[in-house]
Amino acid sequence: MFKELDPILHTPLRLAIVSLLISVKEAEFTFIKEKTNATAGNLSVQVSKLKEAGYIDVVKQFRDNYPQTICKITPEGLRAFEIYVKNLQSYLNTGN
């Protein structure tokens, strides 16, 4: 039986952000923007959605008078990602 894929993760940019963040301890907004090739506005919206879902932690701070946004995956986000990949595999195993 197929389980529904997590709608929070099942969009290209949000999935890209989470996939990037599971591989590192933490990353700055500009780094994620560069790696995902997203626009700042779109990335900002998707980061907020992931934060609201509790999948990532977002820390806004100032460094040398410049604003900086640091993103980090949460245990909940990691769990959601694992479930997403598991469900994805069940789809792939049946050739979908």
Next chain:
Amino acid sequence: MSSADSLALIESMINKAKNQFSENGHLYLLWGWVVFICSLGQYLGMRILKIQESYYVWILTWVAVIYMIIYLVKNKKKRRVVTYTDELLGAIWIAFSIVMCLSGFILGQTMGTRFYELLNPIYLTIYGMPTFISGVVLKFRPLKTGAAVCWVLAVLSTFIPVTEHLLLIAIAMVAAWIIPGYLLKQRYNNQAVN
């Protein structure tokens, strides 16, 4: 987005993160050159210039420590991403510094003025450990080779006079930190270009 698309996206993002080298070789070069200059300086001072106090050249390491602290603080501010590899390697090099200080202290306490007979063979052995682990973690063969050279020199040091030990330290620095340091710098710069 199909399942295959999702999987391809996940794979591509993980690879992008995985290929992120934050190691630019700067501290390998700093310490490689400092220890090389100090060991060779002391050796030449003692053997050729016959200056007994030539060990004062090691004061240079304190200047290097101050520079390293400033560099690390500045670098931390500039860093846009922290990988688990960065965290692990940081811990390994901190442990290495502590082991170096403690072994020097213990040798001094237990062997008195004869501490010098064991100091460099033990230091050569210790140099190899973080260098080898870094080589494995960074998947960087020159570091693993450098570590092997340190360990071979540590064994060799037991067969040659104590007065020549400093030369082995200088050779170890070239093999373990200076050459890999330049190669790491090259790899880091290539990453910035690509």
